[in-house]
Structures are given as C-alpha cells and as structure tokens.
Amino acid sequence: MTTQRRLNTICGAGTALTMLFSLAAVAQAPxxxxxxxxxxxxxxxxxxxxxxxxxxxxxxxxxxxxxxxxxxxxxxxxxxxxxxxxxxxxxxxxxxxxxxxxxxxxxxxxxxxxxxxTARQIDAGLTPVNEKMAKQQDQLMTDRRDIEATQQDIADAKTKIDTNTQAIASTQQDLGQTNGRIGALDQYDTKDTLTVSFRNGSSVVKKEDKDKLEDFVKQAANTPGAMIEVQGYASKVGNASLNQKLSSERADNVLTIIQQSGAVPMTRILAPAAMGVTEQVADNHSRSGQAQNRRVVVTIVVNKGITGAGQQASMTPDQQSQQIATTPQQ
Structure with a gap:
C-alpha cells in the first residue's frame, strides 16, 4: 500500500512538471x-x-x-x-x-x-502641389527684401506680403485636401537627381551612364536615411502602348543596376515607376528634344522627419511670416 502511494505521488509530480514545461514553451513561442x-x-x-x-x-x-x-x-x-x-x-x-x-x-x-x-496616382498628385507651395514661399521672401530696401514703398510691400500670405494659406488648404484622401503620409526632401538617357526605341543603359549611376548610388549609401526613387519616361513619338512599355523597361533596367551594385539594401529603394509620356521636358519636334524625353530620373530623397524640413511645412502662414521676419538676411 505504501509503495502504491509513493508511485502515485511520483506520477502526479511528473505530470505537473510536464504541464509546467509545456506552458513555458507556449509562453516563449513567438x-x-x-x-x-x-x-x-x-x-x-x-x-x-x-x-x-x-x-x-x-x-x-x-x-x-x-x-x-x-x-x-x-x-x-x-x-x-x-x-x-x-x-x-x-x-x-x-x-x-x-x-x-x-x-x-x-x-x-x-x-x-x-x-x-491608386497609390502611385496619389503620390504623383502630391508633387505639383508641393512645387506650387514652394514657389509661393520664394515670392514671400522676395517681397520681404523689397520692404527693407525701399522704405518709401513699405505700405505697398506690406500689401504684397498680405496677398502672398493669403495665397500660401490657400495652397496649404489645397495640400490639406489632397492629403486628406490618404492620411498623413510621410514627405520627402530631394537631395540629388541623376538623369540616364536612352537611344530611340531602346531600354539598354549605356556603359558611361552605368558608371555614373553606380557612383551616384554610392552617394546615396553615404546619405543618412536616404531612399532611392526611379522613374522611367519615353518621348511622345510613336505608339502609345510601346512608349509605356519602354518607360517601364528603362526603369526596371536602371533598378537592376542599382540592386547589383550592392551599395544600398532593397529596403531603401522605392518601387520603380513607369511614367510613359508624361512630364515631357523638351519639344518632340526635334531629335534633340526627343532624346531629352527618353530618360530615367533617379532621385535621392530623405524623409523630412529626419532632415527637420517637416517642421516648416506644418507651420501656419502667420508662423512662417514671423520666422521670415526674424531671420537675418544674407
């Protein structure tokens, strides 16, 4: 009888230990x-x-x-x-x-x-609004210098400042409406760009452009928090579907060279964009103009949260005017 009790006790303890180890294993599993x-x-x-x-x-x-x-x-x-x-x-x-x-x-x-x-269309729609806002801010700086240079015209200059401030506020409102579709997406500052040109009907990257591209990517690798953006384009000549395909192949070939360089990890490369015949930079009635439009634009961008530029973008027009007024002029 005593031996039986000891066996029951040992079995009970063993069962308890087994359950304890099982619970510990479950707790440690991801x-x-x-x-x-x-x-x-x-x-x-x-x-x-x-x-x-x-x-x-x-x-x-x-x-x-x-x-x-x-x-x-x-x-x-x-x-x-x-x-x-x-x-x-x-x-x-x-x-x-x-x-x-x-x-x-x-x-x-x-x-x-x-x-x-949809995501690419939203990203493309933000760029023109940001450029318009930057132009308005540049105009505000110019008007402020006019006030300091010509005292007798100070009243007229103040009127110009008020007009431009209202224009900036209107632009910020437009930007807010655009951003409202997608929430508070991260914004980027452009640090540098490189344009890779292509022969007519070709998506092959030339040897000299490949060398420039590899040096450019090394620069991005040395820039803290930098991301690389690749956009392919075609001239507005010939078949539209073929031009769209060429812009995609050009962007993909440039991206392949960037990846093979090993200078930056994949997590720092944004998806390549096939822009087709949008954003023509030259007149297609000449061969030189067509050559300028057959291109891939590689851009180094840095998150504004890292550079601090996002703080300026979030200020109200009154705060921006006050900061300009207290900034020493060069």
Missing part, C-alpha cells in the same frame, strides 16, 4: 499576427501602417520579406515585387510575428494591383 491597413510611410526597414485597431502600427521589413501583388481574374495571379514596391498609400495585408516591442516582423505582405495603381 506570437503570430496578421494586420490589414494602409501604408503611411517608410523609413528604411521600418514601415508604418494604419489599421482599424491602430493609427500607427510599426512593421519591420527585411530582405527576406515577400511582397506579392495579386491581380487578374479573382486575384489568382501573383507577382513577387519585393519590399521596394511597398509605397505610402498602398493597402496591404501583412502576416508575421510580434517581437518583444510589439512590432510586427513581416514575413509576407500582399496587395492588389488596383491598390498599387
């Missing part, structure tokens, strides 16, 4: 997670996503993260594009596991072809 929402912005390998549960979910990317575009009939077509395709404004579904800081380490990111098209 917590799997899946979120769905819109990309607010990218900062290298860190991506910010707005979901129904969180206004700013941090997602960690890596070169091993799969980014897949779904399209075709019933979304059965899949195309692996890489993390460079993850741009602000894109609606995504992310699968992964949470780390100790509750950051979702992405294993797989999926999005639709329609969502990618």
């Amino acid at each position: 917590q799997q997670g899946s979120v769905e929402g819109m990309i607010l912005g990218r900062d290298g390998a860190t991506m910010y996503v707005r979901t129904s549960d969180s206004p700013r979910q941090i997602v960690v990317l890596s070169d091993g993260t799969k980014a897949t575009e779904k399209g075709g009939f019933l979304g059965w077509s899949h195309k692996d594009l890489g993390v460079a395709a993850l741009v602000p404004g894109l609606h995504v579904k992310i699968d992964g596991s949470y780390d100790g800081d509750h950051q979702l380490v992405a294993r797989k990111v999926e999005f639709s072809r329609t969502s990618m098209t």
Whole structure:
C-alpha cells in the first residue's frame, strides 16, 4: 500500500512538471499576427501602417520579406515585387510575428494591383502641389527684401506680403485636401537627381551612364536615411502602348543596376515607376528634344522627419511670416 502511494505521488509530480514545461514553451513561442491597413510611410526597414485597431502600427521589413501583388481574374495571379514596391498609400495585408516591442516582423505582405495603381496616382498628385507651395514661399521672401530696401514703398510691400500670405494659406488648404484622401503620409526632401538617357526605341543603359549611376548610388549609401526613387519616361513619338512599355523597361533596367551594385539594401529603394509620356521636358519636334524625353530620373530623397524640413511645412502662414521676419538676411 505504501509503495502504491509513493508511485502515485511520483506520477502526479511528473505530470505537473510536464504541464509546467509545456506552458513555458507556449509562453516563449513567438506570437503570430496578421494586420490589414494602409501604408503611411517608410523609413528604411521600418514601415508604418494604419489599421482599424491602430493609427500607427510599426512593421519591420527585411530582405527576406515577400511582397506579392495579386491581380487578374479573382486575384489568382501573383507577382513577387519585393519590399521596394511597398509605397505610402498602398493597402496591404501583412502576416508575421510580434517581437518583444510589439512590432510586427513581416514575413509576407500582399496587395492588389488596383491598390498599387491608386497609390502611385496619389503620390504623383502630391508633387505639383508641393512645387506650387514652394514657389509661393520664394515670392514671400522676395517681397520681404523689397520692404527693407525701399522704405518709401513699405505700405505697398506690406500689401504684397498680405496677398502672398493669403495665397500660401490657400495652397496649404489645397495640400490639406489632397492629403486628406490618404492620411498623413510621410514627405520627402530631394537631395540629388541623376538623369540616364536612352537611344530611340531602346531600354539598354549605356556603359558611361552605368558608371555614373553606380557612383551616384554610392552617394546615396553615404546619405543618412536616404531612399532611392526611379522613374522611367519615353518621348511622345510613336505608339502609345510601346512608349509605356519602354518607360517601364528603362526603369526596371536602371533598378537592376542599382540592386547589383550592392551599395544600398532593397529596403531603401522605392518601387520603380513607369511614367510613359508624361512630364515631357523638351519639344518632340526635334531629335534633340526627343532624346531629352527618353530618360530615367533617379532621385535621392530623405524623409523630412529626419532632415527637420517637416517642421516648416506644418507651420501656419502667420508662423512662417514671423520666422521670415526674424531671420537675418544674407
């Protein structure tokens, strides 16, 4: 009887230890997670996503993260594009596991072809508004110098300042309406650009341009927080669908050279954009003008949150005028 009791006690203790080890193993296992929402912005390998549960979910990317575009009939077509395709404004579904800081380490990111098209259209629409606002701010600075140089015209100059301030406020309102469609997307400052030219009907990068491109990418690698943007164009001559295809192939070939250089990781390269015959920079009635339009523009951009430029963009017109008034003139 005593021996039987001891055996029961030992068995009970063994069962308890087994349950304890099982609970510990479950507690140590990574917590799997899946979120769905819109990309607010990218900062290298860190991506910010707005979901129904969180206004700013941090997602960690890596070169091993799969980014897949779904399209075709019933979304059965899949195309692996890489993390460079993850741009602000894109609606995504992310699968992964949470780390100790509750950051979702992405294993797989999926999005639709329609969502990618919309995100690129939104990004293209922001650029003209930003340029218009910059021109208005430059005009305000010019008017302020006129006041200091000509005292007898100070009353007229103040009227000009008030007019330009109202114009800036109107431009900021337009920008706010545009941003309202997609939320507070990250903005970027342009640090430098390189234009790669192409022969007529060709998407092959010339040897001299390849060398310039590799040197340019090294410059981006040495710029803190820099991202690389690639946009392909075609001249407005010939078949429209062929021109669209050429602009896409040119952008892809330049992106391939950037990737093969190994100077910057994939997480710092934005998705290549095929701009077709938009934004013609020269008259297509001459051969030289057509040559200027057959191009790929490679741009080094830095998040304004890193450079501090975002603080100026968020100021009211009155605050901007006050800052200009207290800034020493050169």
